[in-house]
Amino acid sequence: MLVWSRRGRALLWTVFALVFVPVVLAPLAVLVLAAVAGSWNGVLPTGYTTGHLGDALAGEQVASLSVSLQTAFLAGIGAVIVGVWGALAVREAPPAARRIADAAMHLPIAVPSVVVGLGLLTAFSRPPIALNGTMWLVVIAHFVLVLAFAYSTVSAALERTDPAYAQVAASLGASPMRVLWRVRVPMLMPAVSAAASLSLALSMGEVGATIMVYPASWRPLSVTIFTLTDRGKVFLASAETVVLLATTVVILVGLGVATRRGRR
Amino acid sequence: MTAAIGLRDVTVHYGRTEALSAFSIDVAVGETVALLGPSGSGKSTALKAVAGFLRPSAGSVLLAGRDVTHAPPRERGIGVVVQQYALFPHMKVKDNVAFGLAAMGRADRRARVAEVLDLVGMAAYAGRYPRELSGGQQQRVAIARALAIRPPVLLLDEPLSALDASLRAEMVGELQRLKRELPDTAVLYVTHDQTEALALADRIAVMRDARLVDVDATEELYHRPPSAFTASFLGAANLIPREGGELLVVRPHQVAVAAAGTPGGRAARVTGVQWRGSTYRVTCALDADGTEVRADVASLDGLPGVGETATVLVPTVGEGATVVRV
Ligand SMILES: Nc1ncnc2c1ncn2[C@@H]1O[C@H](COP(=O)(O)OP(=O)(O)O)[C@@H](O)[C@H]1O
Ligand SMILES: [Mg+2]
Numbered sequence: 001m002l003v004w005s006r007r008g009r010a011l012l013w014t015v016f017a018l019v020f021v022p023v024v025l026a027p028l029a030v031l032v033l034a035a036v037a038g039s040w041n042g043v044l045p046t047g048y049t050t051g052h053l054g055d056a057l058a059g060e061q062v063a064s065l066s067v068s069l070q071t072a073f074l075a076g077i078g079a080v081i082v083g084v085w086g087a088l089a090v091r092e093a094p095p096a097a098r099r100i101a102d103a104a105m106h107l108p109i110a111v112p113s114v115v116v117g118l119g120l121l122t123a124f125s126r127p128p129i130a131l132n133g134t135m136w137l138v139v140i141a142h143f144v145l146v147l148a149f150a151y152s153t154v155s156a157a158l159e160r161t162d163p164a165y166a167q168v169a170a171s172l173g174a175s176p177m178r179v180l181w182r183v184r185v186p187m188l189m190p191a192v193s194a195a196a197s198l199s200l201a202l203s204m205g206e207v208g209a210t211i212m213v214y215p216a217s218w219r220p221l222s223v224t225i226f227t228l229t230d231r232g233k234v235f236l237a238s239a240e241t242v243v244l245l246a247t248t249v250v251i252l253v254g255l256g257v258a259t260r261r262g263r264r
Numbered sequence: 265m266t267a268a269i270g271l272r273d274v275t276v277h278y279g280r281t282e283a284l285s286a287f288s289i290d291v292a293v294g295e296t297v298a299l300l301g302p303s304g305s306g307k308s309t310a311l312k313a314v315a316g317f318l319r320p321s322a323g324s325v326l327l328a329g330r331d332v333t334h335a336p337p338r339e340r341g342i343g344v345v346v347q348q349y350a351l352f353p354h355m356k357v358k359d360n361v362a363f364g365l366a367a368m369g370r371a372d373r374r375a376r377v378a379e380v381l382d383l384v385g386m387a388a389y390a391g392r393y394p395r396e397l398s399g400g401q402q403q404r405v406a407i408a409r410a411l412a413i414r415p416p417v418l419l420l421d422e423p424l425s426a427l428d429a430s431l432r433a434e435m436v437g438e439l440q441r442l443k444r445e446l447p448d449t450a451v452l453y454v455t456h457d458q459t460e461a462l463a464l465a466d467r468i469a470v471m472r473d474a475r476l477v478d479v480d481a482t483e484e485l486y487h488r489p490p491s492a493f494t495a496s497f498l499g500a501a502n503l504i505p506r507e508g509g510e511l512l513v514v515r516p517h518q519v520a521v522a523a524a525g526t527p528g529g530r531a532a533r534v535t536g537v538q539w540r541g542s543t544y545r546v547t548c549a550l551d552a553d554g555t556e557v558r559a560d561v562a563s564l565d566g567l568p569g570v571g572e573t574a575t576v577l578v579p580t581v582g583e584g585a586t587v588v589r590v
Pocket of ligand 2: 308
C-alpha cells in the first residue's frame, strides 16, 4: 500500500467507491437482477424467476454461445501466434523497418470496428476470395481486431526483456531455434497468457464488426444479445449477458491458473 | 604462444556514438586481464565484441589465433557471465547449468552439472529456481553455467557489482580459488573497481572514453603508472604539479601531515577529515596552488584540525614517488 495515513486511505477508498460503484458495479447488479426478474415496474423487480436463465441455456442460445467460444478461440489463438511472431520479428528488424512495422501492427486499434467489418465484407464478397456467408469472415474480423492488442502486449514484454538472456544462451552454443523455443518464448509466457486472455475477452464481447459480417448460421452470443435488446426482450438479453460474462470469467480464471502452474 | 584472445584495432559504433575506438589487447592462455575504467568507458562493449554479441565496425577479433570477427556467439565456445547474471528464470539451477551441454549424453551431462556445481559450492541448490537464490548464489550459478562447457576463455562483466560489500570481498577470494583450479583458462574481467582488478588480474588495461589508456602487469601499473589518469584511477594517487609540466604521483599512505611550520614540508590548510576505521583520511589544500592532497594517517594526535594551517610532507622521487607528464 502506497498510501499510509489513515485519512489518505479513507479518501482513496471513497474515491474508489464513488467511481467503481456507479460505473461498474451498479450496471452489473442491474443486469443480474434483470436476468432473474419476473416483472420490473418499480425500483426493484416485483417478482423473480429462473426462467430467463433457463431459456438462455437452452437450444438456440447455447448454440450461439458455442459460436462465440469457437470464434474467440480461433481468433485468439491466431492472434497470439501471429502477435508473438510479429513482436519477435519486429524486434529483430533494423530500426527504420521496425518503426513502420510496429505502427502497422498497431493500426487496427485506431480503426473503428465498423470500418473493419465493412472492409472485410467488401474485400471478400466476390472472387477470388468469396467468404461472405461463411463463419470465416467473422473469425477473420475478430482476428484482425484482437491482433493489435495481442501484439502490443507481447511486444511491450519483449521490450522489457534484457537481450542478455538470448545472448548468453547463444554463447552456450544454442542455435537460434533453440534460443527461441527454450529461452525467449518461455520467458514471454506471462505476456502470452495475458495476450490470450485479452484476445478472448475482446472477442467474446465484439459487436461492431461482427454485426456487419455474420451469416445466419454463425451468430455469436454478443450479436444475439444485441438483437434481443433491439426487439425489446430485455430480461432474456440480460440473462444471456450474465451467461456470456460468467463463461468469459471462468475461462480467464482458468487461463490464469494454468499459467501460474506452468511457471512453477 | 598464440594468445587465447586477441583484439586488433576493434572499433564499435552504436549509431553515431563511438563506444570503442581502435582497441587492441591480447590475453594469454591462463592469464587474467582486467579491463578497468569508469562507467561508460567502453569496457562492456569490448567484452561483447569478444563474445560476438555485437559487430565491430572495424578491426578483428581472434580466438586462439582464429579470426572470429564475423562468427556468431554460438561458434565461439566462450563462457560469459553478464552483469545481472541472466539466469533463465523458468529453469532450475541444474537445467541452467546443463543448457550448454545439449550435445552430451544424459549421464555425462548430469555428471558435468554436478561437477561444476560442486566447483562453485552450489551442489545443494541444484533443484532450486533462480528466484529462490540470493544474489551471491545466483552469481555462482552463472559462473558454473559458463564453466560447464569447459571454455578456454571466460568473460566476466562486473560480476560482483550487484553484491554488497562484504559478499564482494568473499567472492573475490572465491574467484582467486577458481582461477587456481582452472590454470589454462584465459579470463577477461571487466570492472570499475580497482580493488577487484588489483586482487584478481595478472595485467590491467585501463580504459577511458572508448580508448585504452595504459596496459601493464598489475604491480608495475600500480607502482609506476605511466599516465596521470591511471595514477589517480588506480590507487587514488595524489597528483602534485612540479616544474616542467610534470606531476608528482604520491599515494595517500605515503603522505604525512604535521603541525604548521614543520621544516621540509609544504604549507597547507586542512579541509577535511574522514575516519575510515583503520586510518583517517586527511584532506589538505596546498597554499602554493590550492592542489588537493589526500593523506592516510593512523592517528590524529598532534595534528591540526579542519580549517587550521598545517604542513604536508610528500616523499620525493627517490623516496617512492613517481612522475608523470600532464
Ligand atoms: N546499446 C547501446 N546503445 C547505444 N549506446 C550504447 C549502448 N551500449 C552502450 N552504449 C554507449 O557506449 C559507451 C560505452 O558503453 P559500455 O561499453 O557499456 O561502458 P562500460 O561498460 O565501460 O560502462 C557509453 O557511452 C554508452 O552510453
Ligand atoms: Mg558495463
